Amino acid sequence: MLEELKIKVFKANLELVARGLVIHTWGNVSGRDKESGLIVIKPSGVSYESMKPEDMVIIDYEGKIVEGKFKPSTDAPTHLLLYKTYLSLGGIVHTHSSYATSWAQAGRSIPPFGTTHADHFSGEVPCTRLLTRIETEADYEINTGKIIIESLTTTDPMTVPSVLVNGHGPFCWGSDADAAVYNAVALEEIAKMAFYTVLLGKTEPISQFLLDKHFKRKHGNNAYYGQDKK
Amino acid sequence: MLEELKIKVFKANLELVARGLVIHTWGNVSGRDKESGLIVIKPSGVSYESMKPEDMVIIDYEGKIVEGKFKPSTDAPTHLLLYKTYLSLGGIVHTHSSYATSWAQAGRSIPPFGTTHADHFSGEVPCTRLLTRIETEADYEINTGKIIIESLTTTDPMTVPSVLVNGHGPFCWGSDADAAVYNAVALEEIAKMAFYTVLLGKTEPISQFLLDKHFKRKHGNNAYYGQDKK
């Protein structure tokens, strides 16, 4: 079942490798079937080289395996909590991409230093607080989802479709698996440029009006970037 | 019409991807037809993977679409103002290439730290001032062109064929689209080395006489770099 979505999620996972965002098994992509609400996700610890579309795992909102011969990604409970909380999410990506992860390791949010950032995020990409010992030792993956939600400062998760989990790495999302990967790629490049920018001595973000101008010319009600969608 | 120029501009756009200067839709190239004065430019927000030569948009000096089924790049008004102001320009490139954009985000001009810089630019690559709120909120793209022009300190735009727009990224130009891409590639490499050089503790540029020596042996009246052009 959901053969098309399995292929889409499979390809999205490989795209992470092709884009240089993951090595080994350091990442996972999932996608939600709008109709059934079922989630298709990468199997845990399976290498990208040997992975096939049919290896994708279908799980329900409780994390129960509906179809698939493998266990789902260890991070599945994090994905599920995000899907349950934000109904607009159609795809979620987790990577350990070098620059975004380094900001997460440093425990720093990524300030909007330029229009590239503003084209994709309406404000800083937040870094969560650290989990406590209790939150870490039990229900770790669910609690990871909880601090992601806690760290979102916007009511619409699509205006800043990425969060850095402190000491861990980025989670990104979008309207489907491809859009989530698209955002993960953008985040890594923006994290890289923010790193260089900081080393060049900048500490202040761009003005709110420049941030708004770029975000809205691309995503606002009167957006004029890109082609008309009919 | 202008089929040849459309192919040239199309290829120049793809060259940005091949050279690692742009991801997603973060860049655009335009070219001017010397005879008619018409501009061929990349369509807005169209992916490089699916783009074809016939998708290029032909616009006139007022930005009116002369031919093409797509809307032109959002940055078209910036390109147009530069073409109108500098008659020697035959091609313009805008990218968000990592290092050049990071200098722009830091609000810093790139000092001439070595002969590589001097081989391509007769002085520092200037970073513009920030746009005011008023300049940002209305006619943003035209005002971007205006501060580029304002920041040029040379009378001949070909002696420093690149500017960093503060908080945004580089604009480069040349005698045609290919030359503009050539300069964008050189700028990114020079921005990268300038970044490393700063981190190694250098603050002072090279001497004016070394700068002049290299720029002139390649571009001066008595240039002796390269082959004789007949």
Place this chain on the structure above:
Amino acid sequence: MLEELKIKVFKANLELVARGLVIHTWGNVSGRDKESGLIVIKPSGVSYESMKPEDMVIIDYEGKIVEGKFKPSTDAPTHLLLYKTYLSLGGIVHTHSSYATSWAQAGRSIPPFGTTHADHFSGEVPCTRLLTRIETEADYEINTGKIIIESLTTTDPMTVPSVLVNGHGPFCWGSDADAAVYNAVALEEIAKMAFYTVLLGKTEPISQFLLDKHFKRKHGNNAYYGQDKK
């Protein structure tokens, strides 16, 4: 003899090149035959381009050549001492990969700055002390093995399967040659992110409980990362 192991070690050596961990002849992989205890290792100073499986050298525990037309890697005595000391080792890798080597050159252990580190190493990746003049001038390669062993703070070498030799570079190991390469790839990426993290101002490692959580969910008795191994 040991044709299969020779092919495995040969391929593991080439994998170092493919993964960007070595240039020229700056690396070597060896593997141990569990049954005979013989070691298969890369020949010294032979280029990766021209190398063939049959060029691999078979040596015994005393370093005597059992088969092969070439001299073994100069670092063979280091490999041998590690194999003799730790019976669980089935493969060893030495590289001069850029980031791991830079930490070694700086004489700094790599602190666990995030969960990527914790997924692979149960604590910091230690940097050895410097060899004395006497240790350097005679039996240099054996003494390199001795300080690697001296620097291990865990009783099980598999919990932190890498060491940085001060002023030199990393040695990594695993249950076989492939696993050792796998760890060398992970180490380089972790060293890179730790470098960025330090430049972003972080000095403290993650908490012991987060370190334990990630290491144990992947490698502990109750590990739940990956698929069940039957």
Place this chain on the structure above:
Amino acid sequence: MLEELKIKVFKANLELVARGLVIHTWGNVSGRDKESGLIVIKPSGVSYESMKPEDMVIIDYEGKIVEGKFKPSTDAPTHLLLYKTYLSLGGIVHTHSSYATSWAQAGRSIPPFGTTHADHFSGEVPCTRLLTRIETEADYEINTGKIIIESLTTTDPMTVPSVLVNGHGPFCWGSDADAAVYNAVALEEIAKMAFYTVLLGKTEPISQFLLDKHFKRKHGNNAYYGQDKK
């Protein structure tokens, strides 16, 4: 004439591109014919994409073109002076490779921070002094050769086969064109790691005895790295 050497020098030039050491026309390789003493060198400003073996230029010790339809590299006088001064040189390479050039731009010699450096250079890679205005304005390329020679602190140029020209970039050499490219590749990687090492806080080079140990086990009279050459 010298068809074989022309092919060798041509291929060595392309190897610079393949190895990521040059973009555009930012580099050149030359080789010396041992018998005739003639030099084969890359033509000036010709793109690597279109270049053919027959485009290589043959010049004599005075820089006079012996064969070839193109002008030789602008840096030919620098190459010639080095060939005339050091009879052991069979090949010379000049690049603007990112890290080595950045050290040159910072005006800093590269200290021996580790054994990778010691495997290739018996001491620091020196950075020349700056040329004076007079030295720059007349006979610039010859004077570049003179300060390279001035900066060599060893009597045998093969023990440190690279120099950084202050504010400019690296010149490397070897027994032939391939060996010179080999050294240019090694230099760039060593410059990169030295850059990272400095950012990690290291200032002191490795001990003289570790430097000697590694250099001599590879290049000394009793070298035991690599295979016996008969």
